[in-house]
Amino acid sequence: MLFLTAASIGLCAGMMRSAFSIAFIAVLIVVTFGLASAVSAGPTSYLDLLVAVLGYNAGLINFVAGLLVIRRLRPA
Numbered sequence: 001m002l003f004l005t006a007a008s009i010g011l012c013a014g015m016m017r018s019a020f021s022i023a024f025i026a027v028l029i030v031v032t033f034g035l036a037s038a039v040s041a042g043p044t045s046y047l048d049l050l051v052a053v054l055g056y057n058a059g060l061i062n063f064v065a066g067l068l069v070i071r072r073l074r075p076a
Contacts, residue, residue, distance in 0.1 A: 002048060002051050002052055002055065003051050003052075003054070003055040003058070004055065005052075005055070006029070006051070006052040006053070006054075006055025006056045006058075006059065007055040007056070007058050007059035007062070008059060009025065009029075009055075009056060009059060010025075010055065010056040010057065010058065010059020010060040010062075010063070011059040011060075011062060011063050012059075013025045013056075013059070013060065014059065014060050014063030014064065015063065022060065025056070026053075026056060029049075029052055029053065029056060030049070030053075033048070033049045033052065
């Protein structure tokens with residue numbers, strides 16, 4: 001579920017077509033994980049952060065791949 005949520009965030013960030021927003025959302029993912037691990041009572045797993053970052057990147061890659069597919073299918 002974490003991967004799918006991060007992938008949808010990556011897809012939405014790609015739709016904004018702003019390099020600042022893509023980078024800012026990537027930083028927000030890491031900062032949010034850091035704050036959540038700082039205030040949590042128990043230990044946190046960095047595997048969850050890795051899954052979120054990989055999902056975010058997968059969403060961005062899917063967006064770019066979708067743009068390429070649409071461009072190739074469009075008649076010239």
